[in-house]
Structures are given as C-alpha cells and as structure tokens.
Amino acid sequence: MIRVLVVDDDFMVAKVHSGYVERTDGFSVVGVAHTGADAVRAVRDLRPDLVLLDIYLPDQDGLSVLRELRSDPSTVDTDVIVITAAKDVETVRGAMRGGVLHYLIKPFSYAALRDQLLHFATLQEKLRRLASAGQEDVDDVFGARPRTASTLPKGLAQPTAELVEQALRDHPDGLSASECAQVTALSRPSARRYLEHFAETGRADVRLRYGSTGRPERQYHWRS
Template structure:
C-alpha cells in the first residue's frame, strides 16, 4: 500500500480528499494535518510515501512546507502533489521548482485525483523495479519521465472530438456559466453525457467550476469556460 498524508486547513475538505484516497486501490491515508507545522511533524513521524499538500495553511504556506521538506535530508525524498485553490503563476512555478509531482486546482472531481494517484503508483512501481537492477538504460529512464497523465488535448475513452467542440462552443457562448442540465439543453445531449464533457474540461483546466446555491438542497456545479 502507498501511504498518503493529507494536508488541508479545511477539516471537511481534508475528509473528502481522504475519502478519495481510500477509494483508490493500493492507497491508504496514514495521517491528516491542518497546518504547516503539523504537516512537517507528520512527515517526520509517519514517513508517508506521498503528501497531498494544500497551499493556504494558517501558519506556513504550502510552498514553505515544500521547501522545508526538501531542505531536511530525512524528508527530502518525500513526494508531493499540491492540491490548492491558488491559481497564480508564481505559486505554480514555485511548486514546480520545489519538486512537486503535480498541481491540482480545487475544486476537482474524484477522477482527477485518482488519475494522479494512479500515475504516482505507476512511477513508484517502475522505480522499485529499476532499483533491483544494476543500472538503467535510456528506455527505462524514458518509461519513468515519459509516463505522464494524459494531456489536456487527449480525450478520455468514450468522448469524441466533435461533441467536445459542441460543449466547448456552448460554454464560450454562455459566459455566465452553465450547469450540466443547462448544457444538456443547449447542446441537445443527455445530462450524463454533457456532465462528462464538462468534468473533462474542468479536470484539464479549460473550464472553471463554481458552486451555485439555490434555495434548498445541495449547491449546483456551474461550469465557466476559461478564455
């Protein structure tokens, strides 16, 4: 099992992300931290394989935590995926330079985190296999560095380019945003189909999700195309 530490200042968000991890075969949550100081202590005490790290923390921000982890020889090899609402380029650049494996922008569906966890699991397996060898060839190195999650331009299985363009056009023409139901009405798709394309765009960063609150019941996810 790959051991994961979840770091988020919001207790409910941490609980949701922990649930996502536990739903993914081969992964388990070994701890949850709600501040930068707690995260550093937890990494030292629990020795997780992977840290899901928020940026907005009440004491140290996530970038400072990442730098502390890299500066300490005992925690320098801890892998990190940043999970945050921070969208500014400087934060993204700092996370990349700090050695974060990936950067997920909140909110996101379970599938987005699952893809990253499965990617990490694949890398973990490849590196463990290489460690048993006397050396790595270029093909082995390419398998590690070339094993990336699918790009934003690659559609998941079951989605078509023609329909994706239809949904994209609907979002562009409705800058105020569309729910899955509204998108289905505009495009004449079924609601489940419209929602799959909308979630794909949200996962790869082409669309932004905002919660629209009504009078009663759960808030509705509203999708906005990023111009």
Template sequence: MIRVLVVDDDFMVAKVHSGYVARVEGFEVVGVAHTGADALAAVRTLRPDLVLLDIYLPDADGITVLRALRADPTTVDTDVIVISAARDVDTVRNAMRGGVLHYLIKPFSAAALRDQLLHFAALQAKLARLSAREVSNQEDVDEVFAARPRGSVVLPKGLSQQTADLVEQALRAHPDGLSATECAQTTNLSRPSARRYLEHFAEIGKSEVRLRYGAGRPERQYHWIG
C-alpha cells in the same frame, strides 16, 4: 500499501480528499494535517510515501512547507502532489521547482485524483524494478521522468501539457459538460484558448461534443470521456 498524508486547512475538504484516497486500492491515509507546522511534524513522525499538500494554510503557505521538506534530510525523499485553488503562475512555478509530482487545482473530482495516485503507484513500481539493475535505455529514463505514463498523446504545437491538464481537470470536475465560455471562466483562460484545448480533446476521442439548444444558436458542450 502507499501511505498518504492529507494537508488542508479546511477540515471538511481534508475529509473529502481522504475519502478519495481511501477508495483507491493500494493507498491508505495515515494522517491529516491542517497547518504547515502540523504537516512538517506529521511527515517526520509518520514518514508517509506521499503528501497531498494544500497551498493556503493558516500559518505558512504550502510552498514554504515544501521547501522545508526538501531542506530536511529526514523528509527530502517524501513525494508531494499539490492540491490547491491557487492558480497564479509563480505558485505553480515554485511548486515545480520544489519537485512536486503534479499540481491539481481545486475543485477536482475523485477520478482526477485517482488518476494521479495510480500514476504515482506505477512510477514507484517502475523505480523498484529499475533499482535492481542499471537503466537499460533512454526509454526507461523517459518513462520515469515523464509527467504522464507511456501512451500519452503528444500535444500539437502551441498547446502546453500544463494547460491541457488544467482543462482536463475542469472537464472531469463537471460531468454535465462545459461550453468553451464556461471552461474559460473555470480555468481563467481566454475563450479561444479554452476552445482549442476542448477541440483537441474532442479530436483525439478524450471528450465528446453535444449540442446545447437554447434561445439562440446551439452551443457546443464538451463532456470528458477519457
């Protein structure tokens, strides 16, 4: 079993996220923390394999907690996925520099978290297989360091994986679909930028387009199908 610590200042949100984790086979929640201090203490005591770390905590922000985990020899090996409503570039950049595996923007669906947990499990299995021998080729290294499992679609020039993940999470969180305008509002992107990613997902079969009819022209509505 992969042991998970959920860190969130909101008791109900922590409960919801714990429920998401519990539904994924091979994972168990070993603890919940609501402050930075409690999170650090829990990691040292419980030794989880993975921490789902919020940024907005009452006593210290999640980046400070992340840095403390990385500075402590007893916790440096603990993996971290950030789960937060924080969308500013500095926070995302600092999380990446702190070695987080992924950054999920709230609100996200159970499916979005499940995908990341399964990717984490696959990554751990790959590392376990490699630990018994030397890395045989560049492909082994690429698979370990990739943000996504092998088989991911290469994005067209001008599109970034980080923004694609953001748009994907927005679609997953809205099963009734989003228009380009709604997606832009949800992700804080410009409408043209949001539409480019939405159209890309439609072109590669990750989403489908349905027409929403109203008073004016029909509006394109995008639904995630994965």
C-alpha cells in the same frame, strides 16, 4: 500499500480528499494535517510515501512547508502532490522548483486525483524493477512524453484526440469504438482511428471482449 498524508486547512475538504485516497486501490491515509507545522511534524513522525499538500495554510504557505521538507534529510525523500486553489504562475513555478510530482487545482474530481495516484504507483513500481533507466523510462518518470498536435498522424486533430482520451479516462472499464463514438458524438470510424492511434503509441491497451455470438469486440483501456 502506499501511505498518504493529506494536508488541508479546511476540515471538510481534507475529509473529502482522504475519502478519495481510501477509494483508490493500493493507497491508505496515514494522517491528516491542517497547518504547516503539523504537516512537517506528521511527515517526520509518520514517514508517508506521498503528501497531498495544500498551499493556503493558516500558519505558513505550502511552498514554505515544501522547502522545509526538502531541506530536512529525514523528509527529503517524501514525494509531494500539490492540491490547491492557487492559480498564480509564481506559485506553480515555486512548486515545480520544489520537485512536486503534480499540481492539481481545486476543485477537482475523484477521477483526476485517482489518475495521479495510480500514475504515482505505476512509476514507483517501475523504478523498483529497473536496474538502469533508458530514455523512455526517464520520459515516463519526468512526464516528458510530448502531447502536441505535431505528434499526431496526418488527419488526426489534437482537440478530438483529447476528447477521446478523456472518454477513456472517464470509463476505466474500457470502451469499444461504438461506445466511444456514442460518448464523444463522433462517427464510429473516426473514434476507432483515434483509439487505434492510442493503442499503437502505447497509451491505451486493447482487450478482446467476447459476446454471446459473433466476433469478439476490441475494447480500449487508457493506460494510467
């Protein structure tokens, strides 16, 4: 079980985000803090695996909390995801320099946070299993896998690829090509081309779904 500390100055927002965490398999909330000082104290006392850290706190900003955590040997190993309404570039840059895993801008959906939590869990498990890391492993950890239009085969467009990706992310139980076409308003052949591209590049898994009659149908699942 991955233990999470939720830090937010708004009591109701903290409650909502805590609910999101508890809904995600493999995660539990071990504490909630509403000020920077309480956040630092909670990390030292509770030793969570992950902190969801707000930037706007009443006594000090989240970046100051982050720097304090990183300078203390007892808390330096705690991972952090920033959750905030702050959109200014300097805050984003400061979070990046502080070694945060991700930066979620409020308001965000449960699905958006769930994806980051599951990604965190996957990386932690992968790092535990590895004796040494290859370039692909390092790319996974640092999020260096390219996602520009140039990575797509000829005939596929980045906006459409992002549309199909979002459809898969929004349907964790998987989609067939026909179902994806309905969700995205694409033709079935077009939807299938993008789905097959994601499967071939390892970004989606394919499973066979058997009906009562006929051939099994290919069902695509986005890999968290």
